Amino acid sequence: KHKNPGLQKYALDCVLNYKNKSVIPYKNNLHNLVDEKKFKDELTQFKITKDSEAIQPDHREHVIPIILRILYGKMTTKLAADKKGGGQTRRSLIMRYLSGCNEDELKMFIDMAFSYLKDYMTMETREIYTSINKNIDLKSVISPGKLHSILNLFDVVREYFGGYMKDQLLSEFFKIFYAVCSNVASVLSNVEKVHISYVKVMKNLRTLAISILGKLFDHFDKYIWSKDELFVIFKCLIWPLVPRLPIEGVNNPTPLLKLFNTWCQNPRYYTLFVTCDENDSSLSVLPFIFKLIIAPKTSPGVVNLILDMIEKLLTLIEDEEEKEIPKIESFCTLIVKAEDKADINFGSQILIPHLPSILEVMKRRIA
Known part of the structure; x- marks a missing residue:
């Protein structure tokens, strides 16, 4: 997986010298992948998807690891054309090619990369x-x-x-x-x-x-986020930044606010809005979003985005297909007091404590 094509060729020759019967039939293909001039053409012609049958099924476990190493080296090579986007193009080409791998082979690539x-x-x-x-x-x-x-x-x-x-x-x-x-x-x-x-x-x-x-x-x-995953996400990325949202988010939507907007698009994520710190129940997402929307200097663009988020929370419910996916359980959540109100969706239930802020924004709009 070395970046230097010359060294790659020598390494490949060493591997081929073992004369593995599962690898030898693909000798030319592998050499072409190493060769800078023939590399792109070979990617087009030598398909690694199961359907293409370019590689016999019982040969894959021997050939694919070699291909992965060659292509990983190619992908990390600094090209002279990098400044013009050549490196990006090459990387896209390689990644599209490797999407023909099965899951075990993808794992092999991930472990390598x-x-x-x-x-x-x-x-x-x-x-x-x-x-x-x-x-x-x-x-x-x-x-x-x-x-x-x-x-x-x-x-x-x-x-x-x-x-x-x-x-x-x-x-x-x-x-x-x-x-x-x-x-x-x-x-x-x-x-x-x-x-x-x-x-x-x-x-x-x-x-x-x-x-x-x-x-x-x-x-x-549809991914089922575990409690531990959410714990790490909140500890590393949410809790350090969310208290500053009402200050840092006044001019433009910050990446953090955009993340919360993404959560609003999917009712499965609504429990994340009532996730709180294990040691401080006052530390959760919604209060800071509402502090931001009622702050006097918050720009119209930010206010409109938050209003759109509120609308999603009020109206979106899980469809039948989503109901079959296990719910996301967070590591620590606030008690939602309106859970007995079965006639309103969960997004509406979690907004009830923030009704005064919503009314304040509406009052300003009317005024």
Whole structure:
């Protein structure tokens, strides 16, 4: 999986010297994948989907790992054309090609691409967070550049492979995201010991992570988020930022508000709005959204977005298909006092404590 095509060729020759009967028939194909000039044409002609039958079923377990290593190397090569988007084009080409892999093969690629975080892949979700938090050493943290590239690659894999992954593989894949978020959060929790420029970079990474999280909730709308996953998400990304939403969100919708807007599109996520901190029940999402909407300097664009969110909460209910999917259970939730009011949807029930704020906004609009 080396980035250098010359070294890739030598490595491939070494592998072929073993004369594995399952690999030898594909010798030319593999050489063409290594060859920069023939690489694109070979991707077009040498299909790895099961339907294409270019690779015999009993050969796949030997050939596919070699292809994955070659293509991972190709994907991470810095091209001269990178500045013109050549690297992006190549990456898209490779990812589309690899979507022909089965789930086990995708897992192999994920393990390879994110080997830097392999220690976390075997941990339980909450353990990732507690382990990183407990063992944080500010003298030897993962560099922001590395975390940034991991997040970017994570998002690319989500985009191209996400639809092919079942929940089990998704939950393993998401651990990469939790590991990055936990690393960022652990640095930012020691902000007084960290150089100001480093803090800024880490905050930018957290913002990127929130944007990616919004895509996860949007893309995997039937995924059954576990309590531990939600715990890590809230600890790393929600609780540190939501108290500042009424100040930071007045001019434009922040990535955090956009995430909440994504939650509003799906009744399965409404329980997240009444999720609260285990040690402080006053720390939950909705109060800060309403502080933002009634703040005097909040821009019309932000107010309109929140009103749209409120409308979704008031009107959306799960359809029959969604009712069959297990409900999301959060790690700690507020008691919803209107649960006995069966004639209104859950979104409306959780808005009842905030009716004064809604009425205040309506009063201003009429005035």
